[in-house]
Amino acid sequence: MKLASFNDFRIGVVHxxxxxxxxxxxxxxxxxxxxxxxxxxxxxxxxxxxRVQVAARTAQGRPLAQVKLLAPVPAPSHVFAAPANYEKHxxxxxxxxxxxxxxxxxxxxxxxxxxGSLVGAGDAIYLPRGSQRRFDHESELAVVIGKHGRDxxxxxxxxYVFGYSCLMDITMRIEPGTGEEERSMRKSFASFTPMGPYxxxxxxxxxxxxxxxxxxxxxxxxxxxxxxxxxxxxEELIELVSSVLPVRPxxxxxxxxxxxxxxxxxGDKVTISIEQVGEFTLPVIEAAVTSxxxx
Ligand code: MN
Numbered sequence: 001m002k003l004a005s006f007n008d009f010r011i012g013v014v015h016x017x018x019x020x021x022x023x024x025x026x027x028x029x030x031x032x033x034x035x036x037x038x039x040x041x042x043x044x045x046x047x048x049x050x051r052v053q054v055a056a057r058t059a060q061g062r063p064l065a066q067v068k069l070l071a072p073v074p075a076p077s078h079v080f081a082a083p084a085n086y087e088k089h090x091x092x093x094x095x096x097x098x099x100x101x102x103x104x105x106x107x108x109x110x111x112x113x114x115x116g117s118l119v120g121a122g123d124a125i126y127l128p129r130g131s132q133r134r135f136d137h138e139s140e141l142a143v144v145i146g147k148h149g150r151d152x153x154x155x156x157x158x159x160y161v162f163g164y165s166c167l168m169d170i171t172m173r174i175e176p177g178t179g180e181e182e183r184s185m186r187k188s189f190a191s192f193t194p195m196g197p198y199x200x201x202x203x204x205x206x207x208x209x210x211x212x213x214x215x216x217x218x219x220x221x222x223x224x225x226x227x228x229x230x231x232x233x234x235e236e237l238i239e240l241v242s243s244v245l246p247v248r249p250x251x252x253x254x255x256x257x258x259x260x261x262x263x264x265x266x267g268d269k270v271t272i273s274i275e276q277v278g279e280f281t282l283p284v285i286e287a288a289v290t291s292x293x294x295x
Contacts, residue, residue: 001013001052001056001200001201001203001204002014002015002198002199002200002201002204002278003038003041003072003163003198003199003200003201004019004067004069004070004072004196004197004198004199005037005038005069005070005071005072005073005074005120006019006067006068006069006070006120006122007067007068007070008034009034009035009037009038009070009074010023010034010037011023011025011026011037011038011041012067013052013055013056014064014197014198015056015061017063017064017065018061018062018063018064019061019062019063019064019067020055020056020057020059020060020061020062021055021059021062022052022055022056022059023037024055025041025048025051025052025055026040026041026048027040035074035075036075038072038073038074038199038250039073039075039076039077039248039249039250042073042144042146042162042249042250043147043249043250045146045162067122068120068122068123069120069121069122069123069196069197069198069280070119070120070122070123070196071118071119071120071193071194071195071196072120072144072165072195072196072197072198072199073118073144073195073199073250073252074118074120075115075118076115076118076144076248076250076251076252077115077248077250077251078112078115078247078248078251078252079112079113079114079115079117079118079193079251079252079254080110080111080112080237080241080251080252080253080254081110081111081112081113081140081169081187081253081254081256082105082110082232082237082253082254082255082256083099083105083108083110083111083183083256084099084103084104084105084108084231084256085104085105085230085231085232085255085256085257086225086229086230086231086256086257086258086259087104087229087231088225088229088258088259089256089257089258089259089260089261090102090103090104092259092260092261093173093261095176096134096173096174096175096176098174098180098183104231104232105231105232105237105240105256106231106232106236109240109244110237110240110241110244110253111183111184111187112184113169113184113187113188113192113193113254114184114188114193116188116190117187117188117189117190117191117192117193118193118194118195119190119191119193119194119195119282120194120195120196120197121194121196121197121280121281121282123191123194123282124191124282124283124284124285125168125170125191125192125194125264125270125282125283125284125285126189126190126191126285126286126287127264127265127266127284127285127286127287128172128189128287128291128294128295129286129287129288129289129290129291129294130286130290130294131172131294131295133172133173133175133179133295134172134173134175134263135170135171135172135173135263135264135265136170136171136173136261136262136263136264137168137170137215137217137222137223137261137262137264137270138168138169138170138171138223138256138257138261139166139168139213139214139215139222139223139225139257139258139260139272139274140166140167140168140169140213140254140255140256140257141164141166141167141208141211141213141227141254141255141274141277142164142165142166142167142195142252142253142254142255143161143164143208143234143237143238143252143253143255144161144162144163144164144165144199144250144251144252144253145160145161145162145238145247145248145249145250145251145252145253146160146161146162146163146202146249147159147160147162147249148246148247148248148249149238149242149246149247150242150245150246150247151242151243152238152239152242152247153239154235154236154238154239155235157234157235157236157238157239158202158234158235160238160242160247161202161208161234161238162199162201162202162249162250163199163200163201163202163204163205164199164200164202164205164208164274164276164277165195165196165198165199165200165252165277165278166195166196166197166272166273166274166277166278166279166280167193167194167195167252167254167272168193168194168195168215168270168272168282169187169192169193169254169257170187170189170191170192170193170194170264171186171187171192171261172186172187172189172295173186174186179295193254194272194280194282195252196278196280197278197279197280198278200276200277200278204276205276205277206276207276208227208234209227209228209230209233209234210226210227210228211226211227211274211275211276211277212224212225212226212273212274212275213225213226213227213258213273213274213275214272214273214274215260215270215271215272215273216270216271216273217262217264217268217269217270217271218268218269219269219271222260222261222262223257223258223259223260223261224258224260225258225259225260227255229258230255230256231256232256234253234255237253237255238253241253264284265284266284266285266286267283267284268283268284269281269282269283269284270282270283270284
């Protein structure tokens with residue numbers, strides 16, 4: 001099933017080019033905190049599934065083009081992300097890399113992106129106004145956690161996967177000597193974590209460890225890899241994260257970028273496409289407001 005968050009945090013089931021509104025399947029007390037509806041649905045999926053299926057069949061579909069797609073999990077507790085997880089990417093950033101000596105995610109572990117940096121396929125990537133810094137695209141498979149867990153051994157890890165989505169890990173690069181901010185901050189500007197277009201449940205993704213992962217800018221392919229090249233695979237990533245803290249339903253794990261990372265400028269159009277998971281395109285726009293602390 002393809003689940004979408006749209007408009008004012010409504011929940012939809014997407015079938016072909018239509019979205020069927022199934023918001024009535026989540027409790028009305030969530031109207032007070034609508035950005036938590038999808039997390040509730042993920043946590044209660046076993047009980048809610050039959051109702052969602054009926055609602056999706058009976059609700060009239062609306063054309064996708066008429067709704068605004070949000071990040072499918074709009075407000076997760078955590079967005080974990082793997083650094084240096086494709087061999088060919090390690091080293092390609094040269095002096096701008098903060099990973100030295102070719103260490104992968106296995107040695108470095110994970111970092112965090114602010115959940116507030118998430119946007120959906122109906123939004124845009126906003127670059128800080130007037131900035132001369134370099135902003136890069138990274139094309140990543142996102143894994144969405146389905147249930148609470150701690151110290152999950154990799155052998156059981158796939159039981160904790162609810163589904164998958166496409167995720168762009170947009171990054172402000174360091175400038176050696178002049179701008180060397182923390183990684184989590186450089187990757188957490190508002191809109192720097194586009195995710196979507198939907199959340200595809202795990203039963204529809206037969207080979208998560210073997211999916212083509214591509215990103216293009218203005219129609220030109222920049223990144224083209226396969227999740228089979230992940231150094232730390234999905235199972236080991238869940239083991240790694242859950243060994244540090246409990247994972248929660250709706251948590252997102254960005255699995256890392258392949259080679260081909262490159263700059264974005266205002267006016268670009270960026271497309272991410274992952275086999276069995278989906279595809280979406282976002283415009284890159286200069287933010288309308290200059291921040292009091294500019295970058
Ligand atoms: Mn990344």
